[in-house]
Amino acid sequence: MNKKKIYLVQANYTYSGSAHLPYAVGMLQAFSMKDERVMSVFSFEQIIFERKEPEVIMNDITDPSVIGFSCYVWNYEYNKKIASMVKEKYPECKIIFGGHHVREGCEQLEKYSFIDVLIHGEGEEAFRDVLLSFAGKMYLSEVKNISYRENGKCFNTEKSPCLLCDYPSPYLEGVFDSLIADHPQYEFIALIETNRGCPYSCAYCDWGCLASKLRLFPMERIQKEIDWLCDNKIVGCGGTDSNFGIIERDEEITDMLVEARVKRGYPKKFQTSYAKNSNDRVFRIGKKFEDCGMSKGVTISYQTMSPVAAENVLRKNIPIETFSQLMNKYNECGIPTYTELILGLPGETVESLKTGIDELLRAGQHYSLYVHNCELLPCSTMADADYMKKYDISATKLPLNEPHREPSMNDSVTEYSRLVTKTYSMSNADWIEMNIFAYLVQSFHHLGLLRFVALYLYHSQSVSYDSFYSGLIAFLRENPYSVAGKALALVEDKLNGVIKDNVSITVADTRFGTVEWPLEELVFLMTVYERDKFYEEITPLIYEFVEDKALADELIDYQRFLIKYPEITCEEKVFNHDFSTYFESALNGTPISLEKNKIKLTLEKTGFPLSWQDYARFVVWYGRKSGSNFYKFRKEDMS
Numbered sequence: 001m002n003k004k005k006i007y008l009v010q011a012n013y014t015y016s017g018s019a020h021l022p023y024a025v026g027m028l029q030a031f032s033m034k035d036e037r038v039m040s041v042f043s044f045e046q047i048i049f050e051r052k053e054p055e056v057i058m059n060d061i062t063d064p065s066v067i068g069f070s071c072y073v074w075n076y077e078y079n080k081k082i083a084s085m086v087k088e089k090y091p092e093c094k095i096i097f098g099g100h101h102v103r104e105g106c107e108q109l110e111k112y113s114f115i116d117v118l119i120h121g122e123g124e125e126a127f128r129d130v131l132l133s134f135a136g137k138m139y140l141s142e143v144k145n146i147s148y149r150e151n152g153k154c155f156n157t158e159k160s161p162c163l164l165c166d167y168p169s170p171y172l173e174g175v176f177d178s179l180i181a182d183h184p185q186y187e188f189i190a191l192i193e194t195n196r197g198c199p200y201s202c203a204y205c206d207w208g209c210l211a212s213k214l215r216l217f218p219m220e221r222i223q224k225e226i227d228w229l230c231d232n233k234i235v236g237c238g239g240t241d242s243n244f245g246i247i248e249r250d251e252e253i254t255d256m257l258v259e260a261r262v263k264r265g266y267p268k269k270f271q272t273s274y275a276k277n278s279n280d281r282v283f284r285i286g287k288k289f290e291d292c293g294m295s296k297g298v299t300i301s302y303q304t305m306s307p308v309a310a311e312n313v314l315r316k317n318i319p320i321e322t323f324s325q326l327m328n329k330y331n332e333c334g335i336p337t338y339t340e341l342i343l344g345l346p347g348e349t350v351e352s353l354k355t356g357i358d359e360l361l362r363a364g365q366h367y368s369l370y371v372h373n374c375e376l377l378p379c380s381t382m383a384d385a386d387y388m389k390k391y392d393i394s395a396t397k398l399p400l401n402e403p404h405r406e407p408s409m410n411d412s413v414t415e416y417s418r419l420v421t422k423t424y425s426m427s428n429a430d431w432i433e434m435n436i437f438a439y440l441v442q443s444f445h446h447l448g449l450l451r452f453v454a455l456y457l458y459h460s461q462s463v464s465y466d467s468f469y470s471g472l473i474a475f476l477r478e479n480p481y482s483v484a485g486k487a488l489a490l491v492e493d494k495l496n497g498v499i500k501d502n503v504s505i506t507v508a509d510t511r512f513g514t515v516e517w518p519l520e521e522l523v524f525l526m527t528v529y530e531r532d533k534f535y536e537e538i539t540p541l542i543y544e545f546v547e548d549k550a551l552a553d554e555l556i557d558y559q560r561f562l563i564k565y566p567e568i569t570c571e572e573k574v575f576n577h578d579f580s581t582y583f584e585s586a587l588n589g590t591p592i593s594l595e596k597n598k599i600k601l602t603l604e605k606t607g608f609p610l611s612w613q614d615y616a617r618f619v620v621w622y623g624r625k626s627g628s629n630f631y632k633f634r635k636e637d638m639s
Contacts, residue, residue: 001412002411003041003042003043004042004043004065004066004564005043005045005062005063005064005065005066006040006042006043006044006045006064006066006067006068006131007045007047007048007061007064007066007067007068007476008022008025008028008029008044008047008048008067008068008069008070009047009048009067009068009070009079009082010022010024010047010048010049010069010070011023011048011049011050011051011052011075011078011079011082011416012049012051012075013050013051013402013405013406014050014186014406015404015405015515016406016513016514016515016617017185017186017187018187018188019049019050019186019187019188020049020188020189020191020234021049021176021179021180021188021189021190021191022047022070022169023048023190023191023193023240023471023530024055024070024099024123025047025068025070025165025176025615026047026170026171026176027123027124027125027126027167027170028068028098028128029047029170029173029175030167030168030169030170030173030175030333030529030595031124031127031128031167031168032044032122032124032127032128032131033168033173033175034168034173035128035132036434037132037137038128038131038132038135040132040135041131041135042065042135044067044514045380046125046177046178046179046182047176048060048061049179049180050183051075051078051408051411053077053410053411053412054081054082054085054412054413055346056260057082058082058085058086058219061086062244062443063090064086064090064093064096065092065134066093066094066131066134067082067083067086067093067094067095067096068096068097068098068101069082069083069096069097069098070098070099070129071097071100071101071102071635072099072100072101073096073101073377073400073414073415073416073417074402074632075415076101076398076415077413077414077415077416078413078415079097080112082116082369082423083095083097083112083114083115083414084112084114086114086308087113087114087255094116094117094134095115095116095117095246096115096116096117096118096119096127096130097112097115097117097118097119098118098119098120098123098126098127098380100206100377100378101124101378101379102118102120102379103120103378103379104120104156104159104379105117105147105156106145106147106154106155106156108147109147109149109154110147110154113173114128115149116148116149117130117140117146117147117148117149117179118146118147119145119146120145120146121145121149121162122145123194124161124162124164124167124480125144125162125164126143126144126145126146129142129143129144130143130146131141131222132547135281136501136517138634140155140157141155141157142157143157144157144158144159144160145157145158145159145162145393146576151329151485158500161213163215164215165195165196165216165217166217166218166221166534167217169221169224169225169228171190171225171228171229172228173219175284179596180232183445186502187235187236188232189234189235189236189237189238190229190232190234190237190238190267191237191238191239191240191586192222192225192226192229192237192238192239192240193217193239193240193241194216194217194239194244194250194253194299195214195215195216195217195241195247196214196215196217196240197213197214197215197242198214198215198242198243198244198451199243200242200243200276200314200315201314201381202303202313202314202315203312203313203314203315203380203381203382203387204303204313204342204375204377204380204381204382205375205377205380206377206378206379206380208475209240214246214247216247216249219249219252219253222256223256224254225535226256226257226260227260228456229260229267229534230260230264230265230266230267231480232265233265234266234267235266235267235268235269235613236267236268236269236271236279237257237267237270237271238267238270238271238272238275239270239271239272241272241273242273243273243274243275243276244272244273244275244277244282244285245279245281245282245285246275247276248281249506250281250285251281251284252286253367254285254288254289257270257289257294257561258289258292258294261292261293261294261559262292267294268293268294269294269295269296270289270294270295270296271296271297273299274286274299275301276299276301277316277318278381282298282442283298283326283329283330283335285298286298286335286337287333287335290333290334290335290336294415294428295335295626295631296625296626297336297337297338297368297625297626298330298332298336298337298338299337299338299339300323300326300327300337300338300339300365301339301340301341302317302323302340302341302356302360303315303317303340303341303342303343303345303370304340304342304345304347304348304356305317305320305341305352305353305355305356305357305359305360306345306348306349306352306353306356306481308347308348308352309345309346309347309348309352309425310347311347312346312347312391313345313346313347313382314381315432320359320363323360323363323364324363324364324367324589327363327364327365328364328588328589328590331367331587331589332588333637336367336368336625336627337365337367337368338367338368338369338370338625339351339365339368339369339370340369340370340371340372341356341360341369341370341371341372341438341500342371342372342373342374343371343373343374343431343435343438344373344374344419344420344421344423344426344431344433345374345420345423346393346423346424346426347393347423347424347425348423348426348427348434348484349427350426350430350433350434350437353434353437353438354434354437354466354470355466357369357371357437357438357465357466358464358465358466360439360455361445361465362458362464362465364587364589366445366451366455366587367445367446367627368624368625368627369441369445369446369597370442371399371435371438371439371441371520373419373420373435373443373505374419374420375401375417375418375419375420375421375598376393376395376418376419382420382595389470390425391424392422392423393420393422393423394420394421394422394423395418395419395420395421396418396419396421396450396498396499396502397416397417397418397502398416398417398419398498398502398504398505399414399415399416399502399503399504400414400415400417400502400504400518401416401417401419401504401505401506402415402417402506403466403506403515403516403517403518403521404515404516404518404621405506405515405516406445406514406515406516406519407508407514407516408599417505419498419505421498421499428499430493431499431616432492432496432499434624435471435491435495435519436473436488436491436492436495437473438520439491439519439520439523439525440469440472440473440482440488440520441465441469442520442528443520443523443524443527444469444472444484444524445465445469445486447520447521447524447624447629448563448630449524449527449534449559449563449622450472450559451529451540451559452555452558452579453468453542453556453559453560454468454469455583455586455587456546456582456583456594457545457546458584460559460590460593460594461545461546463545467548468545471541471544471545472541473488473547475489475538475540475541477536482534482538483526483527483528483530483533483534484523484534484537484538485526486526487522487523487526488523488579490507490519490522490523490526491519491523494507494519495622504516505519506518506519507519507522507572509522509525509526511525511529511612511613512525512612512613512615512616513613513616513617515581517616521620521621521624524620525620528565529612530539531560531563531565534558535556535559538556539553539556542555543558549570551577554575554576554577554579555579557573557575558579560573560574561601561603561631562601562630562631562633563629563630563631564615564619564629564630564631565615566610566611566612566614566615566630568603568605568631569604570603571602571605572600572601572602572603573600573601574599574600574638575599575600575601576597576598576601577594577595577596577598578594578595578596578597579594579599580599580633580635581600581614582594584596587628597637597639598637598638598639599635599636599639600636600638601633601634601635601636602633602636603631603632603633604631604633604634606631606632
C-alpha cells in the first residue's frame with residue numbers, strides 16, 4: 001500500500017548564506033513519527049523551509065494528502081498563497097494552519113476556504129491527533145485545541161493545556177539529516193529548547209497568552225542535542241526559552257554548551273532570551289559565555305520605563321537602582337549587555353520615552369540599546385478588540401519590518417507588519433517624534449558616534465543625555481544638508497511615509513550590502529561613511545556646550561580616533577588629557593575628574609581594513625550587541 005504524503009512548510013528568509021532549521025514543524029514531525037498508527041498510513045516528505053517562488057514550490061509538491069503550515073508574521077501571506085494553490089490543484093488535500101499567527105476561534109477558517117483545520121497553541125499533540133482523524137482512527141471533534149470545518153460549518157473543540165515536555169527531538173530523530181545533506185550551500189542556525197512556557201503575561205507578547213506552566217525538557221536530551229550541534233558543525237545556536245537563567249539548572253546547561261565549544265569547537269555563538277528579572281545566576285551565565293567567546297550579549301530588558309505603560313501591559317520591571325548595579329557589574333567584567341524598549345505601548349508619551357532613555361543612560365547602559373516599534377501580534381492580549389478599544393490603539397499595516405532581510409526580486413508575496421502608531425497617550429505625530437529621538441540615540445550614542453562627547457557633557461558639564469540628544473536633533477534640522485542632517489531627513493521621510501503611505505520602515509543601501517537596514521543602523525552607516533566631514537560639521541554644536549574650544553576639539557578628536565572605520569588612517573595619536581581613564585571610570589560607574597596628562601594611544605588593527613560591505617555586516621550588524629564598534633588600544637604615558 002502506498003502511504004499518503006505529508007508535507008510540512010516553515011518557509012523563512014535566508015540571510016547571506018545562513019538559514020534557520022525549521023524547528024517548529026520538525027517538532028511536529030518527530031512527535032508524529034513515534035506513533036505507529038500515523039506512520040502506518042502516512043509518510044513525511046522533506047520539509048519545505050526555503051522561501052522559493054510559489055510556482056517553484058508547487059513543482060516540489062506531488063500528490064499531497066496533508067500539508068501543515070507553521071505561521072508567523074514573516075510567512076503568513078506566503079503560506080496562504082501556497083495553501084490556496086495546493087487546494088486548487090489538489091482539492092482533496094487537507095490543509096492545516098498552526099503557529100503564533102493562528103488566533104483562537106474559527107475566524108480564519110471562515111475567511112479562507114482553503115484551510116481545513118486550525119491548531120491553537122502548542123501543536124505536537126494536536127497535529128498528531130488531527131493526522132489520526134484523517135486516518136480514520138478518531139474524530140476531529142475529539143481533538144483538543146483545534147478549529148475545523150465539516151459539512152460547510154466551522155467548529156471549535158475543547159481547549160486544554162499541554163502538559164507533556166519530553167517530546168522527541170527532531171535533531172535526534174534524524175528529521176533534519178537529509179535536509180542538511182541536500183543543502184550544503186547554507187550555514188544552518190539551530191534552536192535548542194530546554195524548557196517551555198512563560199510565567200509572565202505581558203499584553204504585547206503572544207508567548208504568555210499560551211497560559212502554559214514552565215515545563216522542563218530532560219537534561220539527557222539536552223546533552224544529546226548539544227552533541228548533535230557539534231557533530232553537524234552548527235555555528236549559530238539560539239535558545240527558545242522565554243527566560244533562560246530563571247531556574248538553577250540553566251547554569252548547568254550553560255556549562256554543557258561551553259564545554260562543547262571548548263572541546264569540540266561548536267556551537268560558536270549562543271543567543272537566548274534571558275530571565276526578565278536579571279540576577280546573579282544570569283550574570284554568571286553571561287560571564288561564562290563571554291569568557292569562551294560564545295556570547296552575543298546579555299539582555300537586561302525593560303520594554304518601557306514608564307510606570308503607567310508598564311501597568312497597562314502587565315509588565316513588572318526591576319528597580320532602576322538594581323539595574324544600575326548590574327550595569328556596573330557587567331561593565332567592570334567587560335560583559336556586553338543590551339537593553340530593549342518597545343515604543344508605542346499604551347501610556348507611553350514623548351516625554352516619558354525621552355526621560356526613560358535618559359534614565360537608562362544615567363544608570364550605565366551605554367553599550368547597546370534596542371528600541372523596537374510595538375508590533376500588534378494577532379494572538380497577543382493587545383490585539384484583543386476590547387483591549388484596543390480601552391486604550392484607543394490603532395495600528396498601521398506596512399511591509400514586513402524584518403531588519404537584515406535580503407530582499408529577492410523574485411519574491412512576489414509581500415508579508416506585513418502591524419505597528420502600533422497611535423494610542424490614547426500617543427498621536428501619530430508623537431510616534432514620529434519618539435522614533436526620531438530613539439533612532440538618533442541608538443545611532444549616535446550606542447553605536448558610538450558621539451558617545452564619549454555625551455558622557456563628558458553629562459559628567460563634567462551636567463548636561464543631561466536628553467538635553468544633548470534633543471539639542472542634536474534641533475541642530476540637524478537647522479543644518480539639513482549636513483551629513484547627519486541628510487540622515488535625519490531620511491528618517492523623517494520614512495516615518496511620515498509609514499503613516500501616510502504605509503511604506504516599509506527598513507531601507508536598503510547598496511554601499512553597505514544587499515540587506516534591508518533598520519533606520520538607526522543606516523543613520524550610523526551614512527554618517528560614519530563621511531566621518532571626517534561629520535565631525536567637522538558637528539563641532540559648532542559641541543562648542544555650545546564646552547567653552548574651552550581646545551578641549552572640545554581634543555574631545556572630538558578622541559571620539560573620531562576610536563570609532564572603527566573600514567581602514568585605519570591613523571594608528572597612533574597623542575592627547576593632552578587622559579580621556580581613556582576618564583571614560584573607563586565613567587562607564588564603570590565610578591566617574592572621576594578629567595586629568596590634564598599627556599598620553600599616546602596606539603590602535604590594535606585586528607583584521608582591518610575591511611570593505612564597506614564587510615564593515616556594515618561584521619561591525620554594525622553582527623557586532624552591535626557585543627559593542628565591537630570601537631578600537632581597542634594600547635596606552636602609553638607621555639608626561
